[in-house]
Amino acid sequence: MEKGKVAGTSPMRIELEAGKKYFWCSCGESTNQPWCDGSHKGSDFSPVMVEVEESRAYSMCTCKQSDRPHFCDGSHKKI
Template sequence: MTDAPKIAQPNPIPVEVEAGKSYFWCSCGQSASQPFCDGSHKGSGFAPLKYTADEDHKVFFCGCKQTGNAPLCDGSHKDLA
């Protein structure tokens, strides 16, 4: 695995989250369970990022892994070539 994360998909991934529940976002892009970690990062410098929902609502997790607002999408996918 390289130092750069794999682009899992070029668009954000909408997820209905539940208040108080924690989610572990895949930062490496290798997980088969996007946008969540499945342990594919093991042996690399990547680690999942914990996100705890503050309310029940829809959030958009970053799929391109380029966001500056991890784990949520900040629109960085619009700049991908």
């Protein structure tokens, strides 16, 4: 999978609600990081749906280089 533009250099810790659908920006162009704002339109990128089973804080990737998007996997440390 092609990786998006670096939108940040550290993860965002965000409370996610179990069962709720979120759409993670994969292109890196959204101004509402880490979420999709529709900026990918016209590109080959699509938002990634995020749905968790447990309500708690998660580390969401903003650098778009994670090998397990949409979560941070530490790849931002290599930017």
